[in-house]
Amino acid sequence: MTEPFLSIQHVRKSFGPITVVQDFNLDVEPGEFVSFLGPSGCGKTTVLRMVAGFEEPSAGKIVVAGKDITRLKPNQRNVGMVFQAYALFPNLTVAQNIGFGLKVAGMPKADADRRVAEMLDIIKLPQMGDRYPYQLSGGQQQRIALARAIAPKPKLLLLDEPLSALDAKVRVSLREEIRSIQKKLGITTIFVTHDQEEALSISDRIAVMYGGKAEQVGT
Numbered sequence: 001m002t003e004p005f006l007s008i009q010h011v012r013k014s015f016g017p018i019t020v021v022q023d024f025n026l027d028v029e030p031g032e033f034v035s036f037l038g039p040s041g042c043g044k045t046t047v048l049r050m051v052a053g054f055e056e057p058s059a060g061k062i063v064v065a066g067k068d069i070t071r072l073k074p075n076q077r078n079v080g081m082v083f084q085a086y087a088l089f090p091n092l093t094v095a096q097n098i099g100f101g102l103k104v105a106g107m108p109k110a111d112a113d114r115r116v117a118e119m120l121d122i123i124k125l126p127q128m129g130d131r132y133p134y135q136l137s138g139g140q141q142q143r144i145a146l147a148r149a150i151a152p153k154p155k156l157l158l159l160d161e162p163l164s165a166l167d168a169k170v171r172v173s174l175r176e177e178i179r180s181i182q183k184k185l186g187i188t189t190i191f192v193t194h195d196q197e198e199a200l201s202i203s204d205r206i207a208v209m210y211g212g213k214a215e216q217v218g219t
């Protein structure tokens with residue numbers, strides 16, 4: 001077995017007296033696509049938020065590429081995240097949304113513009129850079145959210161039910177697109193869903209979660 005790229009070790013999270021994640025353990029290989037599958041409230045989003053740095057674990061540690069990142073701020077982690085609900089900035093154009101992380105990172109404008117154009121091609125929405133989110137369909141908005149997450153070339157991509165608000169047909173085509181982009185970029189990915197068929201169809205491995213634990217992990 002190769003060295004895991006992401007290692008979640010004995011992670012626990014409590015909010016006040018309530019423990020919502022308990023002794024969560026998972027190793028993810030470089031370039032691997034792992035889905036978290038489990039019922040509502042079992043702790044899927046909470047685990048992702050701890051990996052991204054939006055929540056601090058109550059115990060345990062999170063290691064990426066051999067480095068303990070448990071206490072690092074989100075912007076120090078090189079992690080891209082797509083949230084459960086569309087979270088585009090409504091007052092920014094598509095191009096400005098995709099370029100947001102590049103601007104924050106201080107990338108020169110000409111380079112950022114080139115990267116944004118490249119992203120629009122990857123998600124197959126060229127020519128849409130000047131539109132605003134309200135002028136896009138739900139599926140298009142989620143593709144923009146994906147482009148925004150991967151534009152800064154994160155080492156780790158976290159997708160929290162990115163397809164849940166879309167109709168069945170768009171879901172299937174977009175999940176295939178996500179998988180093919182992920183493979184092309186070789187980016188280690190965690191994908192959250194509560195749809196078993198969806199998890200089985202696109203993952204290398206699935207972590208079945210229940211009551212804040214990874215009950216079973218496998219293909």
Ligand SMILES: Nc1ncnc2c1ncn2[C@@H]1O[C@H](COP(=O)(O)OP(=O)(O)OP(=O)(O)O)[C@@H](O)[C@H]1O
Pocket residue numbers: 015020038039040041042043044045046047194
């Ligand atoms: N900030 C918080 N304060 C208190 N409780 C929280 C907080 N965030 C999450 N929880 C609780 O933790 C549990 C797990 O929530 P989480 O969002 O991780 O579930 P989930 O598996 O993502 O569910 P869903 O499929 O509905 O998105 C829930 O019972 C939730 O109410």
Ligand SMILES: [Mg+2]
Pocket residue numbers: 044045046084160
């Ligand atoms: Mg959730």
